[in-house]
Amino acid sequence: MSLSKRICVSASVLMLFAGAASAGVPVAQADRLVRDLTPMGAERAGNADGSIPAWEGGLAGVPKNVSWMPGTGHYKNPFAEDQVLVTISNENAGTHEAFLTPGQRAMLATYPNYKLNVYPSRRSCALPEAVYEAVMKNAVTGSLGGNGDTLSGVLRGIPFPIPSSANEIVWNHNLRYRGYKVSRTFVSAAPTREGNFTPIKVQDDLVFDYSSPGIASINELNNTSFRYLQETISPARRAGQLLLVHETFDPAIGERRSWQYTTGRTDSSPRVQRTSAINYDTPQIYSDAMSTADSFDVFSGPLDRFDWTVAGRGERYIAYNSYELSSPAHKYADIIKPGHINQDLVRYEKHRVWIVEATLKPTQRHVYSRRTAYFDEDGYNMVAGELYDARGGLWRVQEAHLMQYYDVPACFNASDVVYDLVEGRYVVQNLKNEESGINFNASHLNDMMFVPEELRRRITRR
Template sequence: MKTIKMLRTGALALSLLASGVMAAVSPQEAEKLGTTLTPLGGEKAGNADGSIPAWTGGLKPDAAPYVNNFLSDPFANEKPLFTITAANVEQYKSKLSAGQLAMFKRYPDTYKIPVFTSHRTASSPQAVYDAAKKSATTVELADDGNALRNFSQTRYYPFPIPKTGIEVIWNHTTRFRGENFQRLSTQITPQTNGSYAPVQMTDKLGIPQFMQGINGGGADNVIFYYKQEVVAPSRLAGTVLLVHETIDQVKEPRLAWVYNAGQRRVRRAPQVAYDGPGTAADGLRTSDNGDMFNGAPDRYDWKLIGKKEMYIPYNNYRLQSPKLKYDDIIKPGHINQDLTRYELHRVWEVEATLKTGQRNIYAKRHMYFDEDTWSLVEVDHYDGRGQLWRVGEGFAMNDYQHGIGTYASIAINDLLAGRYIVMGLVNESPKGAEYGVAMNMNEFTPAALRNDGIR
């Protein structure tokens, strides 16, 4: 009988491995959330010397004035503790990424990292915390990590206590983005001398659980609906992109369509995925560079290296201020680092290596995720020769009005070309991002694209 039980147990284990399913954490381990861990899985305690403080709940909605949908800086009066430059970078290199070190080498006279007092500002609504705790004990990886089981019950942070690299990726992909939002943003791809022509876009993001017209189970495999329309310059105006972002993108690939204003036609757009070219990006980013990383994880092996302390872009309220003009931000080689803010925080470190037989222009990505928000803040991109090629930085900040970890902007610096792209700028927009916008599924259908794109 003992032998039979052992055989049955072994057969069950092999069956689970074959189906690609990994179990969630135990209820006992999930009890750490909100006690020794933050509700989203960060370490609640500070570090040994106090340079990283304990998490005490993050910023409240009244942390600073909220004017015309722009977040004021709660730390506007603070000065840098010190500034890392090419002259002193050696003494700080243990807390910097390879990409940051490469930026000092590429731009020794202009690149700098101003380091400020660390503030753990992350906060989210209680409903999001409750969902993360439920996710911890119910959501499982399926299909070799390319899908989530039971995720439709919670919708956020499937693995707040991650054990593998792919689980960290899923936390970033499914993090809380607020309710439906829209904004007018600007993307800029400067030449090496700093000259640029801005591209303006309207962005709309619909979250299934906050939308009208969702027909039941049709949204179970959808994380969000996204629509982007180019409104300037005139030569590009009228081009509209529509995306239905699916969870299991191997079983049901991302659904994407583009309305071409010149042809006045709506076409399926399978190229809007993986390393397909980004919209109006002048070849400086791929589709999966959006949001620092997005899309199906199936082409990479994801290795969880662990956690470390690192100087990362954090609390970058000044960088999204409407008091700044794009001329203040855009400089040759990289954005104006005097306007940025870095702090010491703990990050999850993940290395992505392209699988044998798969294709992507990035053969390896070294990634760093903020422990409090799961936002990806630093990515080093390597080409097929193993050479460091592009450095991605997400200038993180916490939207204390809505409880969202977001970005003031995202920059991807091409070390070889000496150029960069910066996305998501709103400084010269009439107002900041609007949340809680009423949206209907009818707005996110291919049939609606042509009406959106008429000039």
């Protein structure tokens, strides 16, 4: 659908709610989503010097300049001809200070060969028309209550395209569109300081219930935003480990529900255990204790242990259109290097971001006393972050590598990394270069696969 037709359709959706909005923003304000804002609430216009272009619909289909077949699981780079505009090192970082995050500045100062290759900015993010229409409805009917954890009047698209608080921005990230039924195989690795690593291969399946095309109200979801099933494939000592998670909207109604089975138990009968430990600052599986459960997907889970505030909006260099880093032409050994991943493979672009600060509540506990999060305006993906220890020192740096999956279409991180500045190490997750890629049409997934009994069935089949 052309941009002009999309504006007409979106305007029609808004007219349906004229005079009926009791929550969200007024229809007159939501009308900006078909005027000067994109359907996701970003600025349609570029910036003053042209280094950030106007949004013209993004890559909402397979680009004409790539030969690509559906079902391949990997995505060819439509911007392969782009050249590096500037390479930022510690020596010239001061010239680019205004567009660097503190985390990037720390990485440049810590590692002599760390750099950022900056390319032309491409606003490639695009979503299905049905999702845009849902976002339009959410804009005028959505509300956030309680302590920022109770959602109503929203479904399928980001809840708050014109956010009025930091909590709404973070909820946009947590509930952004990533398909409906998705299956993938990926690798995580936590290399030593010397760069040695053992790849942890995982098969996982996801049903994003919030994005279900058959649901008419968030109330039908039983406080469940998505269901996640993970099985470890290798190495042999970990093979067969299972994890099932039901993510919730409101922790006041019920906390995240999770079950796990761990191999190598010494008791006589293997057991699937219900656990509440896969949450908040519990060390993330396979991260070698360098990342927390709520840093999965850069950030996930409830917001209730922190006070969230908007620190502003600004232009930053962020990892974007990460087709080269995700290419099957590169082996994991090409990517995973001592200290940090291979920066020659990471593409940075200048984009506008929301900057959000989170401070630990006095009544709560967490290994992080403070965290800063950066959200891309075009898709509300969290693209970078800084994590601070109990004394307020910068401890860890997060980076997500965004990519437009143009056949879906959907825009989110293809991989992500957490750098531990104290350990001098890092963990990188969701690499799929040597795997079969990602399947956005996993229609074989059904409700019976996302219950504890499925874990028990898998155990007994071995």
